[in-house]
Amino acid sequence: MGGKRPWTFDSKDRILLVGEGDFSFAASLARLHPGVGIVASTVSTAIDSLEAVQNVEAIKSQGGAVLCGLDGKKLHKCPFLQERPRFTAIVFNFPHSGGKMRMDRNRHLLRRFLASAKRILDPGGRILVTLCGGQAGVPVDVPSREYGNTWQLPTQVATCGLRITNVHPFDGDAFPGYRRTGYRSLDKGFHSYAALTFEIGAQDEPDFVRRLWRETRNVRALFSTTDSPMAGLVSRLRDSAPDLRWQCEDTLLTEFDQARCTSLCEDSVLLFAIRTKSGSVPIKHYLAASSKTFLGHFSIFLNESKTIDDCILLDMNAAAKLHFRLEDERQLWFSHVSPSNCISFHHLFPPKFTYDISFWTDGGHEPAMQSFSRLTADHWDLIRSWRVLDRYASPEGRSSTTIRIAYDSPHLPLSDWLVKFFHLKVLKAKLERVKGITI
Ligand SMILES: C[S@@+](CC[C@H](N)C(=O)[O-])C[C@H]1O[C@@H](n2cnc3c(N)ncnc32)[C@H](O)[C@@H]1O
Structure with missing residues (x-):
């Protein structure tokens, strides 16, 4: 006994x-x-x-x-x-x-x-x-x-x-x-x-979460919010590479061609830029050398854009996800780091839902997809990912696209009813207002 x-x-x-x-x-x-x-x-x-x-x-x-x-x-x-x-x-x-x-x-x-x-x-x-x-x-x-x-x-x-x-x-x-x-x-x-x-x-979110949710809903605030795990990670990176010139200010993100970032790293909602003093190579070596003790394996994306020279894009989400052993990187934005450096989960086994949506794109496929991408990024707390299921070009020059959206949330209790409401009413209404898209 x-x-x-x-x-x-x-x-x-x-x-x-x-x-x-x-x-x-x-x-x-x-x-x-x-x-x-x-x-x-x-x-x-x-x-x-x-x-x-x-x-x-x-x-x-x-x-x-x-x-x-x-x-x-x-x-x-x-x-x-x-x-x-x-x-x-x-x-x-x-x-x-x-x-x-x-x-x-x-x-x-x-x-x-x-x-x-x-x-x-x-x-x-x-x-x-x-x-x-x-x-x-x-x-x-x-x-x-x-x-x-x-x-x-x-x-x-x-x-x-x-x-x-x-x-x-x-x-x-x-x-x-x-x-x-x-x-x-x-x-x-x-x-x-x-x-x-x-x-x-039925506990409320911790203060930090509520504050973020209410005041900002803005990923950039994470760099300045000292108790966010993302900010902690950034400061550790900064400490471990003092010879590098860091650019993690809010303004840098706005300089980016968002669409280009999205295509570089489809699943990443947030990209973080590091500009080196003397070019892009040293930092790549440095991070690789320190990876065992610090971040483990992660991806570095070299910027192919000519608009920002000597720049490496580091997918901070992917890096932090590995570092904190997260299942869902969105938890970075809604969780505290405990003393043992593990994330405390607020919501275990969140239900997952999948729904498809189809629309006509009139002004070309790419601009419409960029708009769609921006729209879904605004709803990262519900939408985990999406992919094009099918495309059809009509003889009249219009094309239709069907997209499969995977919904789940690291912090909201999502019911099927709520997801259907969002998918069929909210998302549809928002898409109808996007130039070049007709439902
Ligand atoms: C498998 S037994 C478990 C009994 C006990 N809890 C145990 O651990 O041994 C299932 C229990 O659920 C109770 N139950 C079924 N419907 C219920 C309801 N609407 N309200 C309260 N208890 C209910 C039954 O009376 C039964 O005692």
Whole structure:
């Protein structure tokens, strides 16, 4: 007995347990955390086994409360809960709507539970949902299943405007006395192989993120915002190559031919320029030599443009992505660097969506694509990438282009509804205003 508990509580916590079977988990938690306010609940209207009666006694003897007939989809409507201060943790272990292979019902249960729990959650509180391995539909699931064959937790979470902020292996042995039960407390246990507990939160973004989002939405501010990881990286680069003349001022970016930058490095939203004293070669050597200790492998793009001489374009996004071991370089703009130099993620397993859009280009393909590129760059927080799927030139000299856009966000909880709204309404309306493009 006594495995590792993934989460701890202290005396300031107020915990609501939803969908308890025989209350053995709640009783164990109450014994482990005497003094913590616990409300344990079941959807059943009766306490129907001797074990459950004993566990309820144990919870009450530790000062906890027990509720019967509480529907996890309607927590916010319960007068008893409404009268209490909001909960700092709301726990639902192994939610299941009953029956076999009713994926749709389980997704529905999850979504409605999350939406309701959010309404009685303390700001900064967390919802803890434990699922069997493979049910959630996340990359760390064992066994790994097709997303369509799962309960699609990331989608349910994002649809409720919440974020998955952490994930832990769930070890039932860490809760002495806990006995997994089925739909009713009389049922026999179920397999919980490779179970995972997901921490789900509605926390606001940290200050830095909010400030950036509200005040600037401007990538250039990152160089002057001292607590941004990008600024940190720039200053380290600057320190390690003092003999170089650095040009990372805001104005430099505006000198660039944006379209040229985009074509040099398609996936990069931000390019950073370094101008050397004596030409472009030394810096290339310098960075290569220091790469082991500093940035690891990264790409350097030599500027082919004649407009800026002796200039190397270093794809700072790619470099920083490697340096901070990021999955998504856009996190650079929305994350703090922790003391260990790792990015803390605000949003794990963000759902991904793909939608196509077609339009006519009247004044030539290239100018239209440049406009499209600029438009999508404005929405980097939703649009991960795009690619031309198809082009068709009509005999009358018009050409049509179909583009596939990949949507996801490193920080916003994106639902399918929100993405569709953006794609079909916002993006379309913006494109209709672009010269040379007709939808
Ligand atoms: C697989 S059992 C897990 C029981 C218990 N949490 C455990 O860890 O042993 C699924 C639980 O979900 C509960 N449940 C199903 N629908 C519910 C709902 N709408 N509200 C609250 N609980 C629900 C069932 O009553 C059942 O206890």
